[in-house]
Amino acid sequence: MTLKADWPVINGPVDPDSEERLFFTEHEWETVEAATARIIPTDQDPGAREARVVVFIDRYLSGIDYVYAAADGSGFLKMSGRYADAWRARMADMQRTYREGLRNLDDVSVLEQGGIFKELSEEGQDRVLEVISGAPKPDKVTLGTKEAVTTFLQGSFDEGLEFFPALCLHTKQGFYGDPVYGGNKEQMGWKFIGFPGPKSLKDTMDGTYSTHEYFMEGEFDWEDLVPQLKVSTFRDAEA
Amino acid sequence: MSITRKPEPVDAIVVGLGANGGTAAKVLSEAGLKTVGFDRGPWLRAHEHYSGDELKFVNRDYMWPDPKMFPRTIRYDENAEAERFPFSPTPQMVGGGTNHWAGWVPRPRESDFMMRSLHGDVDGASLADWPFRYEHLEPYLTKVEWAFGISGIAGADKYEPYRSKGYPSPPLRPTRYGKRFYDACNKMGINAFPIPHAMVTNNHNGREPFNQTSFWNQYGDPSGARSNILTTFIPDALATGNFEVRAESFVREVKLGKDGKATGVIYIDAEGNEVEQDAKVVVLALGAIESSRLMMLSKSSQFPDGLANGSGLLGKNATFHEYLFAVGLFDKDIDEPLNGWTGNYISGGSLEFYETDENRGHIGGCIISASQTCHPVNWVFPGRPSWGDALKDADRNYFNYAMKIGLILHDLPVESNRVDLDPTVKDAFGLPVARITHRPHSNDVAMGKWQVDKNMEILEAAGARKTVPVYLDKMTGNTCHQHGTARMGTDPAKSVLNEWGQAHEVENLFVVDGSGFPTATGVNPTLTMMANAWRCSDYIADVYSKGRKERLVIAN
Ligand SMILES: Cc1cc2nc3c(=O)[nH]c(=O)nc-3n(C[C@H](O)[C@H](O)[C@H](O)COP(=O)(O)OP(=O)(O)OC[C@H]3O[C@@H](n4cnc5c(N)ncnc54)[C@H](O)[C@@H]3O)c2cc1C
Numbered sequence: 013m014t015l016k017a018d019w020p021v022i023n024g025p026v027d028p029d030s031e032e033r034l035f036f037t038e039h040e041w042e043t044v045e046a047a048t049a050r051i052i053p054t055d056q057d058p059g060a061r062e063a064r065v066v067v068f069i070d071r072y073l074s075g076i077d078y079v080y081a082a083a084d085g086s087g088f089l090k091m092s093g094r095y096a097d098a099w100r101a102r103m104a105d106m107q108r109t110y111r112e113g114l115r116n117l118d119d120v121s122v123l124e125q126g127g128i129f130k131e132l133s134e135e136g137q138d139r140v141l142e143v144i145s146g147a148p149k150p151d152k153v154t155l156g157t158k159e160a161v162t163t164f165l166q167g168s169f170d171e172g173l174e175f176f177p178a179l180c181l182h183t184k185q186g187f188y189g190d191p192v193y194g195g196n197k198e199q200m201g202w203k204f205i206g207f208p209g210p211k212s213l214k215d216t217m218d219g220t221y222s223t224h225e226y227f228m229e230g231e232f233d234w235e236d237l238v239p240q241l242k243v244s245t246f247r248d249a250e251a
Numbered sequence: 252m253s254i255t256r257k258p259e260p261v262d263a264i265v266v267g268l269g270a271n272g273g274t275a276a277k278v279l280s281e282a283g284l285k286t287v288g289f290d291r292g293p294w295l296r297a298h299e300h301y302s303g304d305e306l307k308f309v310n311r312d313y314m315w316p317d318p319k320m321f322p323r324t325i326r327y328d329e330n331a332e333a334e335r336f337p338f339s340p341t342p343q344m345v346g347g348g349t350n351h352w353a354g355w356v357p358r359p360r361e362s363d364f365m366m367r368s369l370h371g372d373v374d375g376a377s378l379a380d381w382p383f384r385y386e387h388l389e390p391y392l393t394k395v396e397w398a399f400g401i402s403g404i405a406g407a408d409k410y411e412p413y414r415s416k417g418y419p420s421p422p423l424r425p426t427r428y429g430k431r432f433y434d435a436c437n438k439m440g441i442n443a444f445p446i447p448h449a450m451v452t453n454n455h456n457g458r459e460p461f462n463q464t465s466f467w468n469q470y471g472d473p474s475g476a477r478s479n480i481l482t483t484f485i486p487d488a489l490a491t492g493n494f495e496v497r498a499e500s501f502v503r504e505v506k507l508g509k510d511g512k513a514t515g516v517i518y519i520d521a522e523g524n525e526v527e528q529d530a531k532v533v534v535l536a537l538g539a540i541e542s543s544r545l546m547m548l549s550k551s552s553q554f555p556d557g558l559a560n561g562s563g564l565l566g567k568n569a570t571f572h573e574y575l576f577a578v579g580l581f582d583k584d585i586d587e588p589l590n591g592w593t594g595n596y597i598s599g600g601s602l603e604f605y606e607t608d609e610n611r612g613h614i615g616g617c618i619i620s621a622s623q624t625c626h627p628v629n630w631v632f633p634g635r636p637s638w639g640d641a642l643k644d645a646d647r648n649y650f651n652y653a654m655k656i657g658l659i660l661h662d663l664p665v666e667s668n669r670v671d672l673d674p675t676v677k678d679a680f681g682l683p684v685a686r687i688t689h690r691p692h693s694n695d696v697a698m699g700k701w702q703v704d705k706n707m708e709i710l711e712a713a714g715a716r717k718t719v720p721v722y723l724d725k726m727t728g729n730t731c732h733q734h735g736t737a738r739m740g741t742d743p744a745k746s747v748l749n750e751w752g753q754a755h756e757v758e759n760l761f762v763v764d765g766s767g768f769p770t771a772t773g774v775n776p777t778l779t780m781m782a783n784a785w786r787c788s789d790y791i792a793d794v795y796s797k798g799r800k801e802r803l804v805i806a807n
Contacts, residue, residue, distance in 0.1 A: 013521055015499055016293035017300070051638040059643070080313055083302040083473070093521070094679055098319040141638065150636035153645045155580060155717045161633035164727060168310050168629055169337070171318050180638050181310075188627035189306040205627050205650045207592060210464070216303035217473040219461035226465075226590045228430045234404060237425065237433040237599075238444045244406030248417030 019089040021082040026071050026194030028064035034074035035107065039130075040114050041066055044179075046130040047117065050137050051183040057204045060183050068186030068195030073107055076100055078193065085192040085213030102171055106178065113175025120144055145176045253525065254517070260529035261285045262796070264516055265536060266502045266545070269347015270777050271764040271784040272536030273480030274395070277487045278785055279534070280494035282792035287495050287528060288488070289518055291321075292344035294498035297482050301471025305626045308470045314342045314351050320679040323540070324686045327725050333673060333686045339571055339728025341538045345498050346481030348538075348731055348777070353468040353596035354449030354478065355659075356401055356778040357618055358392055361385045361412050362606060363772040363779075369607070370614050376663040376692055377568050379769035382741050382750035383803055385412055391782035396447075398487075399781065400455050400478045403447035410442070410602050420451040428589040428654035429598025432621035435713035436601060446600035446620050447778075449478035456483070468596040468623065476595075500526075501680060505533055505549040505558055505760065513558075513760045519680060532759045532791055536784065539569065539733035539766040543670050544685040546737070546762075559754035564747055565737055566671050568664040569687070570771035572732035573723055575699045576657035577706040578624070578632055579715025580649050586714065588651040591624030598622070604702060605773055613697040617661040617773035619706060624653050631655055633719050654713065656706040659730060660699050660723065661773030663692045670736050689726050699723035732776050734768035750803045752787035753795070763787045 014020070033041055048060035048069070060066075071078040076099045080089040091099060120143050121129040125136040132140065142149055170178050186195030188202065190213060196202065202209040210221035235241045262284035265272045269290075276288045295301075307313045321343065324333035341348050362369060364381040372378075393416045395401075405417035422445035425433065436443035451460050458475030466472075472479065488494035499521035506527070508514040515529035535542045543566045547557040557565045581589060600620030607614045624631045630650055636642040673686035700722055707718040740746025743755035748767045754760040763784035765776055772779060794801050 015521060017295050017498075052643055053640060055640070055643065057643075057647070079311060080307050081304055083300050083304070085302075085304075094320055095317065098317045098679070101319060138639065145637075149639050150641040152641045153580075153634070153636065153649070153717075155582060161719060161721045164633075164721075164729065169312065169315075169318065170310070172335075177637075183638075184628050185306055185310060190304050192304075193306060202627060205646050206588075207627050207650065210303055213302045213304055216464045216466060217298070217301070219463075219474065221303070222463040223465040223593050224424075224463050226427075226593045228425045228427050232425070234407070234422075234445075237430070237437075238404070238407045238442075239437065240409045240442050240444065241404065241407055244409070246406035246414065246417065248405050248421070 014092045016095060019091060021087040022090045023077060023087045025085060025087065025192040026067060026078065028067050028191065028194055028197035030067055034070055036070050041070065042130045043114050043117065044069060046137065047141070047179060048183045048186070050134065050141055051180055052187050058200045060187055062197065063187050063195050063200050064197045065183050065186035065195045068189065068193050069182050071194050072182065073103070073110060076103055081190065081192045081213065083213060084217060085190065106170065109175050109178060113179070116175070117144060141176070254527045255524040256526045258526070258528055260515070261287050262530060263532045263534060263791070264289070264528060264530040265534045266516060267347065267535065267537035267541070267764070268345045268480065268485065268496065269536060269538065270349050270480055271780050272534070273346065273484040274781045274784040275534050275536060275763050275788045276494055277484040278788035279792055280488040280491040283493060284792060284796065285493050286488070287497060287530070289497050289500045289502050289516070290343070290345045291501040292342070292498065294345040294496055295481070297471060297479065298473045301473040303464050303466030303470060305628050308351065309626070309629050314344060314471065316340050316343045322676055322678060322684050324673045324676050324684060326686070326688050327690060329667070329688060335676060338687050339540060339731050339733055341731045341733065345485060345496060346479050349449070349478065349480045350471055351469050352449065352777070355597050355600070355620060355775040356447045356449045357602065357774040358411060358414070359385065359772045359774055359779045360410070360605060363770065366770045373614065373663065373694070375665060376694065377666045378664065379738065379740060379745070381769050382739050384805060387803065388779070388782050388786065389413065389415060391785045392778060394785055395778060395781045399449065399483055400451040400458065401447050402450055402452050403445060407444035408442070408602060410605060418447065419455050420453050422448065423452055423595055426590065426594040426598040427587070428591055429594065429621050431589065431654060431713040432599040432656065432709070435709050438712050439709065441601050441603045441709070443599050443601045446597045448595065448597065450476045450595060451478065465593045465595070467594070468625070502545065503548060503680060503682060505545065507549070507551045507553060507558065507757070511553065511757065513757055532761065532796065534791070535760070535762045536764045538764055539736045540670050540685045542762050542764055542766045543736035544672065547672050548682060559747060559756045559760055561756050562744055562747055567666050567669045568735040568738060569668050569670055569689070569733070570662045570664055570735045570768070571726050571728050572662060572730045572771055572776070573660045573699070573726050574657055574730045575660055575703050575721050575723055576655050577703050577710055577718050577720045578653055578655045579710030579713065580717040581652040581714065582716050583648050583652050586652060589654050590651055591653050591655070592626055592630065594623050596623045604705060611701050613694045613701060615661045615694070615698060615773055617658050617698065617702060618775070619656055619658045619702065622655055622657050624655050633721050654710065654715070656709055658702045658706065659773065659775055660695060662695045662771055664735050664770055665692050691723060691726060696723050732765070734765035734771050734776060737762050737766035738769050739767035740769060751790040752783070761787055761791060
């Protein structure tokens with residue numbers, strides 16, 4: 013049994029331009045490409061289609077060989093033991109969710125719009141997504157209003173998600189995740205959102221990647237930020 | 252299954268090698284006790300396994316417990332059937348939560364130890380005083396700050412009680428949103444200061460803190476910056492030659508001997524074999540949910556309701572500190588970018604609203620802090636549209652133009668808020684999982700509302716053009732802070748543990764995590780827990796193991 017600390021590295025980084033399909037059928041691939049392009053559409057900036065989100069989702073769903081990138085981004089970790097068992101079971105559920113979800117997407121498309129999803133107009137596709145999500149297309153955020161929200165967990169697992177929420181989550185993951193996973197081609201998701209991400213995961217391990225310049229600029233004095241320091245008696249010996 | 256092996260007995264067993272088990276392992280092995288430490292999770296190597304991969308660390312459970320292997324259930328109503336939910340999913344690996352925590356480590360306040368004396372009987376709550384006071388913990392708070400490595404500026408927190416020594420490391424440079432927070436607080440007369448942080452910014456104890464990646468909360472740190480049990484106290488313990496780590500080893504039972512003392516534990520090793528390990532002392536530090544679960548799983552004819560549970564209080568009075576917050580949005584066309592993804596999660600905070608002010612309509616109070624809005628996939632904007640142009644616009648316009656001010660809810664203990672064994676759901680080992688039953692006390696809801704509203708005022712003073720509040724409706728356990736399930740106290744009828752974390756009814760069983768906290772405190776708890784774990788471990792090494800007994804008397 014290989015302990016988790018010793019999981020070997022397999023494969024290499026995913027090629028975002030790959031046309032090879034590991035999980036989807038050709039029809040499913042084209043449908044996912046069309047649907048993710050409505051979740052993060054292309055406008056003056058690239059969207060899910062250009063970032064190759066479909067490649068990302070296909071690799072993820074293909075089994076358990078693309079779940080965890082190696083820390084330095086050189087490939088992927090080969091899981092074993094109970095961890096592998098748990099992921100295999102989870103992935104089998106997610107594969108079923110996608111297969112059935114995509115079939116249903118076409119069924120709803122035919123029923124509502126008279127054609128399969130990938131052949132509908134963008135408006136027609138949005139209408140179908142409204143139906144399967146059970147809610148109107150989200151409104152744009154406006155300033156100057158107040159909406160209250162209630163508590164939720166940190167982190168965002170996909171275990172147990174239904175098709176549409178899973179697709180939305182995976183689209184964001186494929187658009188904004190590290191390029192090693194296949195999406196976010198040429199870091200276009202990061203460039204779009206204004207996140208100066210690392211060139212490679214390895215750069216985050218050895219001090220190469222620094223975000224220092226994005227912190228507060230210029231000289232500063234703690235006494236200006238914390239006026240209490242001007243009156244307090246206790247100060248660190250070293251500070 | 253049957254026992255396949257029985258290694259040589261040792262002096263002490265520590266179950267769970269997180270913040271508190273790691274502290275116990277260090278103190279006991281340094282005192283010369285032959286100690287074996289168990290963790291159900293892996294023994295990773297920080298410099299080799301950790302990097303800035305949002306999917307792996309935030310969205311997939313490389314560190315978070317796998318919900319299929321270690322499920323938990325929750326119900327918000329006594330009569331409801333509990334549902335699977337990763338409630339308070341504290342990480343599982345050698346080093347525990349300290350592998351990927353944010354690391355706010357403020358000191359508790361004197362009032363935290365005497366909630367009952369201060370407030371008496373509060374309807375629906377089960378307030379209790381601690382069996383010791385701030386002054387008893389103070390030397391240990393200092394020990395942890397220096398041995399573990401904490402950055403901060405002594406004297407910056409106007410309301411901090413007495414401290415015997417400053418900090419070993421200066422704080423990090425503020426972020427841009429941190430600067431906004433300081434400016435707004437200064438405008439409002441609020442004492443904002445750099446919240447003490449479980450990281451070092453200098454070369455401390457041979458550590459090299461080169462991580463400036465801003466991949467912090469929920470991420471592992473490959474450098475020596477983060478104060479992580481895995482890279483500090485575990486190596487300290489191993490260096491004594493008295494300590495052994497057994498990782499990927501799941502402890503399923505504490506065994507009780509005929510003499511009423513624990514004889515050791517039974518665990519399942521990485522290969523799936525059952526192994527029995529005997530020891531003179533058993534120290535539990537699995538986190539308050541799992542420690543109480545293990546005690547419940549360790550039933551016997553002497554303790555049919557769970558080990559050392561004559562009081563019937565095991566699992567009860569659980570508190571969880573929900574994280575609540577408000578987010579402020581700024582205008583890209585007018586305002587300077589805030590770069591909410593930068594920093595090491597916290598950047599400036601305050602305890603201005605910590606002590607009770609009856610005018611607010613609730614008792615107690617809590618810490619607040621300006622904190623990171625995190626990375627692109629999961630950036631924290633409640634109300635972020637789920638798809639379409641609205642999502643794309645929101646990301647484009649606000650990712651760099653948002654800030655958040657959070658709080659750690661000081662929830663009151665309620666006897667019926669508890670952990671017990673789920674009647675149907677089992678973990679990967681076929682054992683019943685922890686079921687949480689919880690309903691917030693009205694004081695929790697009121698405090699959350701008051702403080703979130705105050706945070707919105709601060710955001711407005713900072714120039715936010717829209718604010719989004721996140722109020723408490725129900726607990727999700729999103730802070731992974733767990734306390735109260737095996738209260739410490741002096742009266743065996745009203746508590747499970749005494750003032751040394753020692754079970755009243757099983758003299759060689761100690762629980763040194765948050766289980767013993769009679770009340771939750773309004774600060775992030777881990778510094779307090781570790782100081783207490785150190786204190787209790789000193790007692791084990793210096794008093795109990797020498798065949799002596801001591802009681803702590805509180806002077807009035
Ligand atoms: C993302 C995140 C951010 C956090 N930020 C902060 C913060 O800023 N400040 C703060 O004070 N706290 C913070 N916390 C909480 C902090 O991590 C915990 O309070 C702390 O780790 C508790 O220490 P512990 O030793 O009780 O438990 P843990 O550190 O959780 O360690 C318990 C260990 O026991 C092991 N274990 C459990 N069951 C078994 C078993 N049956 N057999 C063997 N081993 C077992 C687990 O694998 C685990 O490693 C954060 C937590 C998370 C997850």
